[in-house]
Amino acid sequence: MVYSHRITITALAAFSLALLLSLISPGPAAAQVDWSKGRITAVGIGTSPMNAMSSAQRRAMALRCGVIDARRKLLETVKGVQIDSVTRVEDYMVSSDHVESRINGMLSHSQILGSRVLSDGSVEVTVGMNLHGDLAKLLMPLDEPGSVDMQPAAAPEPEGVVIEPEPLPGPQVASIAPAPAPVPVQAPAEITGLIVDASGLGAKPAMSPKLFDEDGQEVYGAKFVSREYAIQQGMAGYAKDVQSATNNPRVGAHPQRIKALRVAGKAKTDLVISNKDADMIRTMAAGDDFLEKCRVMIVLD
Template sequence: MPFRIFVPIILSFLVFSSPALAFDGLVQSFGTGGTIAWGTGELIMVRPVEGAVADESDAALSPLAVRKAVVQARKGLLDMVLSVRIDGHQTVGAFLSGDSDLAAQVRGLVQNSLYRGPGLFDAAGTVLVSEKLRSQLAELILPNTIQFQSSIPPRLSTATEQGVADTPDNAPEEVGSGTRGYTGVVIDARGVKLTPALAPVVYDQDGVGAYGYFLVSRNNVVDKGMVAYAVDDNPKVLAERVGDRPLMVRALGAYGSWRTDVIIAASDARLVRAVVKAGPIAEGCRVVILVDRPEKEPDSGDAAQAAKGAGNA
């Protein structure tokens, strides 16, 4: 068997026999060639190289054309970053518009994002650039005004004084209620048309926060993301984020003009508060929100597939 054929076969075996795959969660398309994986935080942008021909060798592509495609891909990647919603009030772009120094740092980070040219795991004649809504990028785009780990739950303007007084957050938990056994929280928000965001808040029916930035540290959110969004309710898939015994609750609706925040029943909110306080859930941000599948799923040959190749290459 020729060596050039043998090597791809071996590499393919190593890639597809991996015992565990990253939890991609909801994979949201952005324009042409862009995807956001809300499980891993992976941002991918793929662009074709001008002048590429399907039956030509990638080695024959002009270096100038490849460089131009990379520049275009990084511009698309920056547009995607700026469009991400931080919460129910602002996008990343709106936040950075008030801080030119911070905006320049984000542009510099994206301009030096990971690049992969045409090769074994790419569609013919394309380049791929990637970044993550984690670590350095998350540190830049999460506003310092967010009061992480304050233990003070936010209240919606619609919350009444009586509703606040009656919330489970102010009532003692029953001893031995069994909440310590849960390994995470899964909120089923399918059907409520929720919009993914970096810092959503889960509210109870009285408008008092049950989970969100006020219960988790900034460092943990930067490393893991406050929540992960997913479309698959398979327990084996979700276990990577929430463990094998998550608390399952149902969303009653979404709040805000962008529908980024979640409303759950008061009884469910009581359990969520108790579970988060009792275990390592807040430390690991072990919360998944189930959302509806995108109307148009990414095709097997587009950026979503390329993202998996990038992770395994």
């Protein structure tokens, strides 16, 4: 009888817990990274002790607990952000007390985006922080911009070859017809940005992605950009489809679109493009500054 009684109590407790959980409406995702907007957000839930002096005090204490819970979740999400193909934010925090202290300071001042009181009296709080700005300044690689010559190398002059001057033409007997008037040619529009279509490849976003040609030579990365632009807006923007990437003001009115061949790197954040596209980008970038100003959009799945 005692054994049966214990089973009944345990079953009743389990039923009560299931009933309680069913009454709590599921809220938004606890934490997420919106790479298209360059923002990390987290949602926390706070409750207040029953011995609070007033309803206002209970609400204030619940709000405070909700902020603490949200920022704790925000920290866990920030740790998992990929900086490049091999390094996450957590790796920097473990290896540097300075980085850990700075990030904790940023989190303690993360913006409260909203709050609402739930039916049970608890408070749901949403906090957020930017991937760009202070966080990017702390974590971005320190490669110096302009350290790579984007101009294609000129073909070497053959050695030991003497070029004889062509003989002057003799007197012309026949009359020469006048040359036709030149047909005006419209100059091509200036390339204002780059769209890399990586859809269907399983590529992942990162703060510092890279592009490589088929021979493994880097075409785009931290050493090709202005650090100021990379900190302000990130090295690349991300979109879910080509149309959204094309409409993004980041790449301007006349972006060049290419298709990635495959992903590269341990975390699948780097992309390989064809040698033909790589040469085209190098040629265009030699006369324009769209790479230096991080005018790059990457389309993911």
